[in-house]
Amino acid sequence: MKHVLQIFLASLLIACNSQDSISGDDYFDDGEYRKAAEAYTSYLATHPDHVKSLYNRGRSYEEIGEIDKAIEDFEKIIEIDPKHVSSYLSLAKISYNNKDFNKVLIYTGSVIDLNENLAQAHFLAGRAEHQLGYLDQALESYNNAISINRDFGEAYLYRGAVKVGKERINSACEDFKFAKSLNVAEADNAIDEYCK
Template sequence: MRHLMVWILGVMLFACDNEERTKGDDLYSEGNFSEAIKAYDEYIKLHPSHVKSLYNRGRSYEELGKFQKAFDDFTAVLDIDKKNTSALLSLSKFYYRDHKFDKAKYYGESAVKLNDNLPSAHFWLGRAQHQLGLFSEALTSYNNAINLDRELGEAYLYRGAIKMQGDRKKSACSDFKSAKDLGVKEAEVAQRKYCK
């Protein structure tokens, strides 16, 4: 009887634990970021090393424009799991947004080294390389991103921009068209400006 009670208690605790985590995840997936943060706060008080909750809370902060709090959560994730590619990519985007392109490049490269099958890792690495004037490297990164995900419209747009700088107008315009067809609004402007 005692073993049965211990087992039931264990199942109940697991169910409560799972429900708490699911509440934050559900709110996050619904786009209710403020409420998701509150749910994650409660869960993280009890489970301060729960990587998914820390990361999703950081993403929630990011969606609300609270970038420093997002940064704090992403770095906390890396303190726990140095190989977390999601956190590495989020830090690459953070530094890119902050115009610290060397750091954006570092985190993008780190993500690619851990998993070179992530199109977004190649894309953000390419964006940083592009801003640093490393056009050949950026072109390679955009090519890698597109080879992994043919639907990554922004990679076509920025690859087209590099090609345009290199006097490859026909190929650049083809990339702008692909980006436009994939819903990238800036591509339409680029097409009108350069591809008459």
């Protein structure tokens, strides 16, 4: 009888923990990020290496502005799974927002090494290179992003901005107009400033 009770309690604990992970997903989908982070934390107490829950908790922390905790989760994931592309991309975005452009290049470089066909990685690398004043490299990165995803409107917009810096105004205007056709809101301002 004692063994039956132990098995029942263990099963109940596993069911509750699984429910915490599912609840976290539901909260996240509903935009209740603080509750999502709490649910994932509860689940991770007994499953500390569950990558999906760590990643979703990190994203939840990002949404509520607890960036240090988000970084900690993404870095832990990379320790567990050094090929986790989404964690590298998340760290690249955080680094860009923190104006740590050299770190952006490190993280996007890792992504591109793992999968060179991710337009977002090339785009983020281009943004960092652009900020660092490496216009030729930025142009190449934006070109790579566009060659992977022809409908990447922001890549056209920022490629146009690089072309302005290189005094290639006609070509820049083509990019701005194409960005506008892809519904990039900022394209109108660029067209007004450079293409009249």
